[in-house]
Amino acid sequence: MMYHTQMEAAKAGVITEAMEIVAKKERMEPEKLRELVAKGWVAIPANINHKSLSPEGIGTGMRTKINVNLGISGDCKDYDAEMEKVKMSIRYGAEAIMDLSNYGKTNTFRKKLIEMSPAMIGTVPMYDAIGYLEKDLLEIKAEDFLKVVEAHAKEGVDFMTIHAGINRRCVEALKRDKRTMNIVSRGGSLLFAWMEMTGNENPFYEHFDEVLDILYKYDVTVSLGDALRPGCIDDSSDAGQISELIELGALTKRAWDRNVQVMIEGPGHMAINEIAANMQLEKRICHNAPFYVLGPVVTDIFPGYDHITAAIGGAIAASSGADFLCYVTPAEHLRLPDVNDVREGIMATKIAAHAADIAKGIPGAREQDDLMAQARHKLDWEEMFKIAADGEKARRYFESVPPQDRHSCSMCGKMCAVRTTNMILEGKKVTFCSEK
Template sequence: MTYSTQMEAAKAGIVTPEMEHVAQHEGIKPEILRDRVAAGTVAIPANHNHTALVPHGVGEGLRTKINVNLGISGDMRDYDCEMKKVDMALKYGAEAIMDLSNYGKTHDFRRALVKKSPAMIGTVPMYDAVGYLEKDLAHISAQDFLEVVRAHAEEGVDFVTIHAGLNRKAIDSFKRSGRKMNIVSRGGSLIYAWMEMTGNENPFFEHYDELLDILYEHDVTISLGDALRPGCLADASDAGQIGELIELGLLTTRAWERNVQVMIEGPGHMAMNEIAANMVMEKRLCHNAPFYVLGPLVTDIAPGYDHITSAIGGAIAAANGADFLCYVTPAEHLRLPSVEDVKEGVIASRIAAHAADIAKGIPGARDWDDRMAAARQRLDWPAMFDEAIDREKAEAYVATTKPTDPSTCTMCGAMCSVRTMNRAMNGKNVSLL
């Protein structure tokens, strides 16, 4: 039997090469993974045209994955710099890269990214519509939007964010909710503006079946975007956000019926005490589809440090069921991130993801920590550096000072508890002078 998508193959009982690779990487049986892909609780975004891809699974029972956002903007058009960000993201282990370029003809950068990257590639076709079509927003037709999606699919993009749930009903709920920040989703705001200017229904909702046909042909996973995600704590868990989530659940089953893989996108800004309930609600309303969250950012007052507010929220979210974390950098809300910002964002998100995997009991997750603990107990600095999530930073910190005993650091020196216990438990004298 021939198949077009991972889900179609899984439903037919076929274990694809991508499933084999993911199962081996995750340490689970291929048949278990296949059944989860068939049920939609795991997605393996893997466009037929992305030949450089090293596939990853997102969802039930798998390690929490990390996405990095980058791309060209109208004010910052340095293509070489964006490729350096790609290199940084890959170096520190991001499994996905979203090209959010929104200026001019972006296809050259996107094609180069797909050709280069072993990480899965995502886009938001809505961002590209004005530049790709060379039409102002109000003059773009529903078929024009679908044409842009088709172009991205043909270029090898593995998943696309589509804000299909922002229909007339969701907008009515939004308008009555009286939000502080209105719509902070870039794609969502553009769809809303287009609907208001033209008087039409959301083209991705109205022509959803035609959209699914395009995605099915190339096995592009649809990441159902949360146009009404909260952009501040005050807007979290409101009627607009939940109403749209209900629509996304309905769109999920329609996609699965057409053998198109699905991920659901979630908040946003949200107080810590609301995160766990939101994760449970998404899994319930969206039939356990993989959940992809931006943050959540647990406070609104930390510009310059939002990689930290995001990592706090991301750890709580993933520990309670989120499967995929979109990184946030220190530059969030302030500027396009630099290469160093990308590094800080990836590492913060990876720490959050790993901490959550330990809490969720993902097989093998804590082995890494146990290796670090063993190296520390031995005061084995080279082994500690081998296990460090950022080896270069750890080595640089140690190199800046010179302790009297090179097996210790300058925090405790001769009073190092590990040194003391190693000597005492081996029957040796402990001298501090």
């Protein structure tokens, strides 16, 4: 029997090739992973048409994964520059890349991306609808949106952000409980505008079963988007955000019943003291579906440094239950990120993910850290550079002000604490004035 999706196979007791690969990466027994996929607690986004994919698991017991957002805009339409960002993202170990292009005929870039990328590819069909259909927002019909979903699925996209939760009930909650920033989700704002101008229900909510039919056909994971995510810390955990989360929980069960894998998207901007509770709330309301968070950004006054504000929130979120972190770059809120911004965003998010994995006791998470400690104990710089997540940068910093003695660095020199202690424990004398 042919199983269209990873979840369908898992429910039937079948361990797929993708499950075998993920289990090996995660140091988990394949049967245990199969059980988690069958329950929906782990998603393996793997479109049947993405032939270059190296599958990854997202969810309970898995390493925290990171996503990089890329794409063409009307103001920045340099396809070569975006492809350089893609190559960098893969080189630095991002497990997922979202193509958020919203200008022109985006499928040329997307097809090339899917053809060469071992990372999971995600999209937001709502972004592409206007350019793909060549219609103004008011002219687009419900069936038109489904055409874009089908086109992305057929091309090989592994997961799609579908803002199906912002229905009329959620809009009423939003209007009743006024916000400082209103709606900051691009896709959510477009759907809200379409609903208000046409008087119709959200087409992705109204026709959710038809969306699921498309996703099932190609084994695309639905990433249920948080159209009402908070865009400032003043709006976090409000009625709009929580009412949409309740709708996403109901949609999760509907998707699982149709053997479509699910991820839930979350905030956003949020003060540190609210993060852990929000992670637990999502896991409870959405039946332990994998949680995919943007940040959270923990303070609103550091534009230019939001890779740091987001990494702080991401580390807390992931250690409290989030499974998938969307990177944030220094350019967030300011402009389309350049290659350097992408690098900084990736590394900040990887720090958050890795720190959380250590806290959660993920198998093997501490191994590299322990090796680094051993290399530092020996003051073995070459070994340190080899172990470091970004050894190239570490070497560049070390060699920019080279020490006189390679057994230390230029900060402490011969007064290096490690050197001093090692010498004493080896029975040697420590002297400074007489040393040449």
